[in-house]
Amino acid sequence: MPQHSGQPADSDGPQIALFGPTASPEVRAELDAAARAHVDAGRNAATRRAYDSDRRAWNAYCSAFDIGQHELSVGTLVGFVEWLISHDAAPRTIERRVTGTRRSLRDDGVADLDIDDREIVAERQRQYQRALAEHGLRRGRGKARPITVAELRQLSRVLDDTLLGLRDRALLLVAFGMAARRSEVAGLWAADVAVADEGLVVTLRTSKTSDDDTDIAIPHGTSALTCPVRAWRAYRTALATHLGTEPTGRAFRRIDRHGRVLSGMSGQAVNLVLQRTATAAGLDLTRVSAHGLRAGLATEARRAGHDATTIATQGRWSPNGSALYGYLHIVERWDDNAVKGIGL
Structure with missing residues (x-):
């Protein structure tokens, strides 16, 4: 079975092998996993840390409510937003957590929400922002003040x-x-x-x-x-x-x-x-x-x-x-x- 390394010879990152069209489903699944690891290793360190932090928050939410970590739906994601709100998260933090979690789950091969369901999640985030404004409340540090x-x-x-x-x-x-x-x-x-x-x-x-x-x-x-x-x-x-x-x-x-x-x-x-x-x-x-x-x-x-x-x-x-x-x-x-x- 022909193979070709996707990494330079002196790289110590995950190795990717390109297999022929007759490869078994197991071999193709192995290739998928190696490809995700390969791309993740090339991400900048700050981006990886941010994604890891978002995923940890999602995993904690799933654990608290006995939800499978790969069970992404409009219900589980709106529930995640509600859970973050209950922890007094800032709107920008919630936006980043939702985006990072969706990206992380896509990297795991989980299908993303469709555009209608994403809009439902976004609307719940906007409702939270409006509620904070109506009650004169602020969460987080807010935007950085421009230095003159x-x-x-x-x-x-x-x-x-x-x-x-x-x-x-x-x-x-x-x-x-x-x-x-x-x-x-x-x-x-x-x-x-x-x-x-x-x-x-x-x-x-x-x-x-x-x-x-x-x-x-x-x-x-x-x-x-x-x-x-x-x-x-x-x-x-x-x-x-x-x-x-x-x-x-x-x-x-x-x-x-x-x-x-x-x-x-x-x-x-x-x-x-x-x-x-x-x-x-x-x-x-x-x-x-x-x-x-x-x-x-x-x-x-x-x-x-x-x-x-x-x-x-x-x-x-x-x-x-x-x-x-x-x-x-x-x-x-x-x-x-x-x-x-x-x-x-």
Whole structure:
């Protein structure tokens, strides 16, 4: 029976064999399982963790009500939503749990709900959101508050010119300039950031929504406090001096309390840098997270007059998507407001 490995010879991931048309049902089932494992192994670690977390929640619900873990129906999925509501889950958490569970079960070979049943599940989620609004209740942290350029200046101002301070300044300003998710900026390699006459060209090799290389241009800033190019150069020069050689590896390296330069940073560490710096700057920490840098680029760019397509390109958003619309509306609700100019 002919076989062909679907993995490079030096890979230690699951091996896939391609069998002929006369293979038995058992052999084909083995191939299906190997294919799912192969694709799952190639997913980014954060995505796998999210799916695993969603599936654990589903499995806990099934266990609580003696439901088979592969019994996906409109009834069991609406029941899952009700169970999450009873645990005071936020609407966005419920949306992610439902989506992740459906994806995980599809990977197990379970047929997904049809479009009508999916709409029933979605309507129950909308009912929950309306009920929270009617009673003035909030679940979860809510959306990250966009960080403004004025606040970026405050953050930059409190950072000193030590290696740690230079790294943190470059980290925050580059993340803002490329509208980065925290995992994206943490995952950059030194070789991914090139200095050009016009500014920085950052190559994003993988992200939440794409595994294709994407080049992001970050022009020179007009303020020494918030120029991403100056901040990057200063950090890299200080790092090279400290190491005694041209730095390689991750673009943003961990630095311990003894000043030792270690390996790359995690996404959570990026968040901690922002929160620590915001505390030192005396900024309101309500809903402040690293995602506020990404949101802030969108709102500040809109405030400066850039169109939705230009902003979408910089931040890898869909130009017509709800995520970008939400950020732009923060600005536009004041600029194009029905109450303006009516003589109140």
